[in-house]
Amino acid sequence: MKISLNWLKDYVKIPPKYSAEDIGRLLTLHTAEVEEVMEQGKGLEGVVVGKIITLKKHPDADKLKIAMTDIGAKELVQIVCGGSNLEEGMIVPVALPGAYVRWHGEGDLMQLEVTKIRGEKSHGMICAGEEIGLPPCEEGEITKLHTSAKPGTQLTEALQLDDTIIEIDNKSLTHRPDLWGHYGIAREVAALTGTKLEKITSKVDAKKSHKSGKSLEIEIKNPDLCPRYIGVRISGIKVEESPEWLKRKLLAAGHAVYNNIVDITNFISSELGQPMHAFDSRFIDGGVVVRTAKRGEKMTTLDNKERLLTDKMLLICDHKKPVALAGVMGGQNSEIKEDTTEIIFEAANFDAPCVRKTSVALGLRTESVQRFEKSLDPALAETAMLRAIELTLKLCPSAKLESEIIDIDNSKPKNLTVKTTANRVCSKIGTQIAEKEIIRILESLEFEVKKTGEELSVKVPSFRSTKDVEGEDDIIEEVARIFGYGNIPSVLPLLPAKLPGENRERFLKHKARDIISLGLGFTELSNYSFYSADDIAKTGLETKDHIKLLNYLSQDQTHLRVSMLPNMLKGLREAIKYDKAPRLYEIGHTYREIGNFMPLEEKWIIGLTVGKNSFFEAKGSAEAFLEKFGAENVRITPSKNTEPYAHPAKCTEVAARGQQIGSIYEVHPEVITKYELAGSVSVFEINFTKLVSIGQRQHKYVQIPKFPSMEFDISVVLQEKVPAASVQDSIERSSKDLIESVELFDIYRGQGLGEKEKALAYHVIMRAKDRTLNDEEMAQVQKKVFQNLEKLGGKIRGK
Numbered sequence: 001m002k003i004s005l006n007w008l009k010d011y012v013k014i015p016p017k018y019s020a021e022d023i024g025r026l027l028t029l030h031t032a033e034v035e036e037v038m039e040q041g042k043g044l045e046g047v048v049v050g051k052i053i054t055l056k057k058h059p060d061a062d063k064l065k066i067a068m069t070d071i072g073a074k075e076l077v078q079i080v081c082g083g084s085n086l087e088e089g090m091i092v093p094v095a096l097p098g099a100y101v102r103w104h105g106e107g108d109l110m111q112l113e114v115t116k117i118r119g120e121k122s123h124g125m126i127c128a129g130e131e132i133g134l135p136p137c138e139e140g141e142i143t144k145l146h147t148s149a150k151p152g153t154q155l156t157e158a159l160q161l162d163d164t165i166i167e168i169d170n171k172s173l174t175h176r177p178d179l180w181g182h183y184g185i186a187r188e189v190a191a192l193t194g195t196k197l198e199k200i201t202s203k204v205d206a207k208k209s210h211k212s213g214k215s216l217e218i219e220i221k222n223p224d225l226c227p228r229y230i231g232v233r234i235s236g237i238k239v240e241e242s243p244e245w246l247k248r249k250l251l252a253a254g255h256a257v258y259n260n261i262v263d264i265t266n267f268i269s270s271e272l273g274q275p276m277h278a279f280d281s282r283f284i285d286g287g288v289v290v291r292t293a294k295r296g297e298k299m300t301t302l303d304n305k306e307r308l309l310t311d312k313m314l315l316i317c318d319h320k321k322p323v324a325l326a327g328v329m330g331g332q333n334s335e336i337k338e339d340t341t342e343i344i345f346e347a348a349n350f351d352a353p354c355v356r357k358t359s360v361a362l363g364l365r366t367e368s369v370q371r372f373e374k375s376l377d378p379a380l381a382e383t384a385m386l387r388a389i390e391l392t393l394k395l396c397p398s399a400k401l402e403s404e405i406i407d408i409d410n411s412k413p414k415n416l417t418v419k420t421t422a423n424r425v426c427s428k429i430g431t432q433i434a435e436k437e438i439i440r441i442l443e444s445l446e447f448e449v450k451k452t453g454e455e456l457s458v459k460v461p462s463f464r465s466t467k468d469v470e471g472e473d474d475i476i477e478e479v480a481r482i483f484g485y486g487n488i489p490s491v492l493p494l495l496p497a498k499l500p501g502e503n504r505e506r507f508l509k510h511k512a513r514d515i516i517s518l519g520l521g522f523t524e525l526s527n528y529s530f531y532s533a534d535d536i537a538k539t540g541l542e543t544k545d546h547i548k549l550l551n552y553l554s555q556d557q558t559h560l561r562v563s564m565l566p567n568m569l570k571g572l573r574e575a576i577k578y579d580k581a582p583r584l585y586e587i588g589h590t591y592r593e594i595g596n597f598m599p600l601e602e603k604w605i606i607g608l609t610v611g612k613n614s615f616f617e618a619k620g621s622a623e624a625f626l627e628k629f630g631a632e633n634v635r636i637t638p639s640k641n642t643e644p645y646a647h648p649a650k651c652t653e654v655a656a657r658g659q660q661i662g663s664i665y666e667v668h669p670e671v672i673t674k675y676e677l678a679g680s681v682s683v684f685e686i687n688f689t690k691l692v693s694i695g696q697r698q699h700k701y702v703q704i705p706k707f708p709s710m711e712f713d714i715s716v717v718l719q720e721k722v723p724a725a726s727v728q729d730s731i732e733r734s735s736k737d738l739i740e741s742v743e744l745f746d747i748y749r750g751q752g753l754g755e756k757e758k759a760l761a762y763h764v765i766m767r768a769k770d771r772t773l774n775d776e777e778m779a780q781v782q783k784k785v786f787q788n789l790e791k792l793g794g795k796i797r798g799k
Contacts, residue, residue, distance in 0.1 A: 008185065052086060
């Protein structure tokens with residue numbers, strides 16, 4: 001947003017000690033970020049007023065013309081130009097050789113030289129506004145100057161460009177609807193410089209009515225979307241060029257100039273931050289109706305584009321047709337024309353979300369939208385209307401009010417009063433500020449302050465209560481920012497020095513990453529915690545276990561996940577394009593609906609392998625991870641209850657210290673097909689939250705054994721259905737005191753065995769803590785091992 005320093009001085013007398021740069025710096029430190037402070041005529045050196053004397057077609061280009069132009073020199077100069085609106089006698093800005101321009105308003109500045117264009121010499125450039133920092137023209141057109149200055153006059157002199165422009169970053173004003181006009185910025189400058197703000201008071205003495213008058217009927221069908229609407233009919237209008245003072249102000253603020261009536265509405269918007277609109281009353285049939293659009297309704301806006309509307313968009317209509325998009329843009333069918341003699345002024349307050357959504361849906365961003373979407377003060381509409389009437393009567397002496405000012409006000413003022421004390425203000429800010437200074441600061445911002453004992457009752461002005469100031473902390477912030485954050489001493493708080501508590505789970509998560517990524521060679525994925533209803537159906541999960549988002553971003557992210565598998569399978573689908581056998585994992589959260597206020601949130605590790613032996617890879621990886629992580633008493637057993645996405649015959653449960661902490665399974669072939677994958681995909685899932693809670697193996701010193709061990713190997717033939725874990729458990733139970741370790745070192749299937757048989761070979765180590773074992777003791781243990789294995793249906797090989 002561009003602020004004119006000269007315009008600001010209409011409302012606040014800035015002390016001479018403050019330069020324009022000082023004002024910009026004050027605003028940045030206390031109010032909003034100033035992007036640039038620049039002299040208005042900067043960059044226009046070498047740009048003069050020119051007059052086109054003769055115009056002819058370029059002999060070698062259809063769209064170019066040769067303009068013989070008077071630039072105040074002894075002779076006319078030839079300039080090649082493609083402006084579609086060029087005509088003889090037209091007064092134009094001419095950039096002479098050596099001047100800097102921005103071609104078509106884009107890219108970097110370039111210095112002009114005398115050059116040939118399609119064989120014809122061009123001694124300069126006839127410019128469009130955007131090429132020299134003036135308001136832009138319609139595409140393909142050239143700026144037409146309205147000045148009595150002689151050709152050759154410097155453009156800065158001809159247009160009286162003697163102002164200083166303060167450009168404020170719009171993003172820093174999103175929370176301050178009161179700062180979208182010169183008057184709001186002037187209020188801040190007055191508070192910061194300790195000067196008085198000149199009030200805007202209208203000299204219009206017009207009778208107001210809250211009922212429809214005879215000359216203007218207004219009906220609001222959606223008062224929730226239009227809290228306030230003020231209208232008036234004015235006749236005796238003569239549409240003509242605006243006076244120089246008005247044009248200078250608008251140009252300084254970055255507005256184009258059109259005619260006196262349109263310029264008044266733009267002036268009000270830039271002065272007060274309240275958008276206004278003027279209709280040609282000839283095209284308003286019966287009166288004004290504020291309503292939402294009908295589904296499929298269309299209208300053509302002022303930019304000559306037809307818009308397809310929805311029933312969520314608010315319109316300004318007459319009794320037959322829409323004439324404006326409320327708060328966005330006027331309609332082409334009711335715009336002010338050169339022969340307009342009677343107008344209807346509109347000053348209204350519209351629902352901020354409605355204006356914003358309409359703008360986004362139509363891809364139509366305007367100055368009006370920028371202001372209305374910030375939640376303007378409904379009271380501002382009245383000030384704007386009176387100000388517009390005053391200016392119209394001033395610029396059009398023949399104008400007169402044809403109707404009463406119709407004000408339909410359904411707004412509900414907040415009348416917010418906040419209580420605080422000087423001690424609380426100083427305590428939160430962190431420095432001592434005199435109570436009188438606190439009151440002065442708040443009153444300079446137009447807060448009303450009443451003191452009762454130590455308590456301060458602060459009445460919030462209506463222009464700050466729509467969105468910005470809501471409670472005591474906001475009042476304290478106002479004092480702090482005007483007092484100056486730089487004036488608050490930087491002091492460390494008096495708090496005891498102590499280390500924060502250790503986040504054990506986070507530490508162990510990093511350890512888990514190191515084991516799986518560096519030790520096992522898996523690649524980590526990071527997925528969203530959401531998936532779609534389609535994913536729920538593909539994996540056979542229950543919808544009732546899920547929490548559906550109210551404001552989901554897309555149809556792919558409608559539910560919080562209860563399983564990490566769906567997103568992992570989608571990640572695998574992408575990974576196999578680059579690696580035939582990827583090994584993937586993720587550490588993340590799941591969220592299960594359990595009927596409480598909050599869902600059950602747990603952290604899980606999921607690992608995924610592919611290929612012919614994927615199940616054994618997944619199982620081995622899970623075992624290796626748990627061993628390295630320090631999980632104790634790990635048992636892997638066949639699953640009693642299988643998840644719908646798991647293969648029913650290839651699914652195991654993982655337990656540690658007697659608690660189930662996860663599972664290992666091959667993904668069901670139907671699920672694989674639904675995710676457009678092929679082959680075998682296996683998964684290990686570990687409930688990381690539980691794994692951390694049950695504790696890890698504690699490393700303790702173990703004395704080197706004093707007595708030697710005895711070892712033997714055993715090979716047993718068993719049915720395929722007998723789990724290797726059961727076999728190992730049987731061996732260990734044979735002598736818990738003497739058997740130190742059991743290791744499976746070979747699995748054989750093939751020649752010499754039945755189709756459903758397998759041979760398992762184990763290495764057994766025996767040791768006693770208090771003596772050296774003899775052959776007889778080993779034979780007894782070995783016999784007991786054979787017996788236990790035979791109970792499982794095993795046949796001892798080599799017995």
